Amino acid sequence: MTAYLLADHLLNFIAPAAFVALMLVLLARVFSRFFRSKRPLAPGLWVQVAIVFIVNLLVLISGLVFFGNDAKMLTYAGLVLAAAACQWILWRGWKP
Numbered sequence: 412m413t414a415y416l417l418a419d420h421l422l423n424f425i426a427p428a429a430f431v432a433l434m435l436v437l438l439a440r441v442f443s444r445f446f447r448s449k450r451p452l453a454p455g456l457w458v459q460v461a462i463v464f465i466v467n468l469l470v471l472i473s474g475l476v477f478f479g480n481d482a483k484m485l486t487y488a489g490l491v492l493a494a495a496a497c498q499w500i501l502w503r504g505w506k507p
Contacts, residue, residue, distance in 0.1 A: 424481060428467035431494050436460045439498055459501055466497045 412420075436459045470493045474486030499505075 432460050432464035435494050463494050463497050466493050
């Protein structure tokens, strides 16, 4: 495998984690205006994106290890649930 193909495979592996993290944090900021405004635990937008991205990447890696190959729908469902739970914790969703 050439370096180009390896980079292509790695970027395609982490692309769903990056996309879900970015969209979730941006949409959480947009829709937080319609609900009670909570001050997020993480200070900035990019810090939140980085934290959610790392959690998403860990979910993708564990899905790869558990199933033996990537791109399983159960892994993507876990990715969405883990990202939502992480964002809920970062926004202190348990506080009224």
